[in-house]
Amino acid sequence: QVQLVESGGGVVQPGWSLRLSCAASGFTFTNYGMHWVRQAPGKGLEWVSVISDDGNKKYYADSVKGRFTISRDNSKNTLYLQMNSLRTADTAVYFCAKDVAIYCGGECPPDYWGQGTLVTVSS
Amino acid sequence: SYVLTQPPSVSVAPGKTARITCGGNNIGSKNVHWYQQKPGQAPVMVVYENSDRPSGIPERFSGSNSGNTATLTISRVEAGDEADYYCQVWDTTSYHWVFGGGTKLTVL
Numbered sequence: 001q002v003q004l005v006e007s008g009g010g011v012v013q014p015g016w017s018l019r020l021s022c023a024a025s026g027f028t029f030t031n032y033g034m035h036w037v038r039q040a041p042g043k044g045l046e047w048v049s050v051i052s053d054d055g056n057k058k059y060y061a062d063s064v065k066g067r068f069t070i071s072r073d074n075s076k077n078t079l080y081l082q083m084n085s086l087r088t089a090d091t092a093v094y095f096c097a098k099d100v101a102i103y104c105g106g107e108c109p110p111d112y113w114g115q116g117t118l119v120t121v122s123s
Numbered sequence: 124s125y126v127l128t129q130p131p132s133v134s135v136a137p138g139k140t141a142r143i144t145c146g147g148n149n150i151g152s153k154n155v156h157w158y159q160q161k162p163g164q165a166p167v168m169v170v171y172e173n174s175d176r177p178s179g180i181p182e183r184f185s186g187s188n189s190g191n192t193a194t195l196t197i198s199r200v201e202a203g204d205e206a207d208y209y210c211q212v213w214d215t216t217s218y219h220w221v222f223g224g225g226t227k228l229t230v231l
Contacts, residue, residue: 035220037166045158045166045209047220059218062124095165100177107213109156109220111177113165 002026002112004096009117016086016121022079022096022114029077033057033099035110036070036081038092038119048094049081050106057106063089086121093118125214127223134229135200143226145193145210153212155193157186160225161206169208170195197228205230 008020022034036048049060049070058070069082079096094117097110128146135141145155157170168177170186173193183198197204210223 037222044207044225045160045211045222047211047222050220059220061219100168100171106218109168109171109211109213111168111171113167115165 002098004098004112004114006094006096006114006117009094009119011120011122012086013123014087014121017082017084018086018119020081020083020094020096020117020119022081024077024079024096024098027098028102029072030054030074031102033104033106033108034070034072034079035097035099036079037095037097037110037113038090039095039116040089040092043092046092051079052106053099053103059106083119086119088121088123091119091121124217124219125212125221127210127212127221129208129210129223129226131224132227132229134231135197136231137200137202139200141197141200141204141228143195143197143208143228145195145223146191147193147212148191150191150193150212151189153188155186155188156211157184157195158209158211159204159206160209166209200228200230202230204228 003025035050051070071080097113099108100111154172158166160166173188174186
């Protein structure tokens with residue numbers, strides 16, 4: 001069964017950095033693109049970033065472009081999100097999710113999602 | 124950037140049919156995906172590519188997409204269907220994924 005477990009969340013001050021991880025199991029990680037999606041407290045879903053199965057294609061929401069970097073280590077079945085210059089508006093639960101199909105190049109929607117990790121940016 | 128518009132809330136009695144809309148410019152030319160999210164839980168995909176159902180999703184959930192409106196239809200609504208529902212599309216112009224604002228379904 002597919003399992004996605006996020007970690008790395010916490011409380012940080014504005015301007016600080018944080019790296020999130022997502023450990024994947026139960027499927028062939030190297031064949032699937034992966035997403036990060038966030039949800040601010042009491043708000044809707046906001047797509048953050050997606051990376052293709054081979055890591056060569058990466059797309060970002062305008063709100064995080066230039067500050068966040070998505071990456072993956074296929075040898076460790078792990079997805080990452082490096083978050084720099086954090087702002088209070090980045091406070092949210094961050095979900096990782098896998099593409100619904102293989103070899104989509106980032107253009108397939110996510111089907112299975114992790115339970116999320118909370119990032120709080122506050123002074 | 125591409126915008127998806129959903130009604131904030133929809134209410135329906137048990138056993139009736141709920142319809143949740145997702146509006147966007149010429150959305151009929153795109154593939155629309157739908158998610159259900161219950162409080163404190165991760166989203167679950169309920170409709171894929173306009174009208175397909177992932178494995179394990181009841182046949183009561185169906186979707187359609189034409190013109191400027193996509194619709195998620197839930198037949199024979201049950202109390203357990205009460206949740207937030209989100210539509211999503213891939214914007215080929217900006218290479219962004221876009222979510223609608225979400226619709227809270229209340230079962231009366």
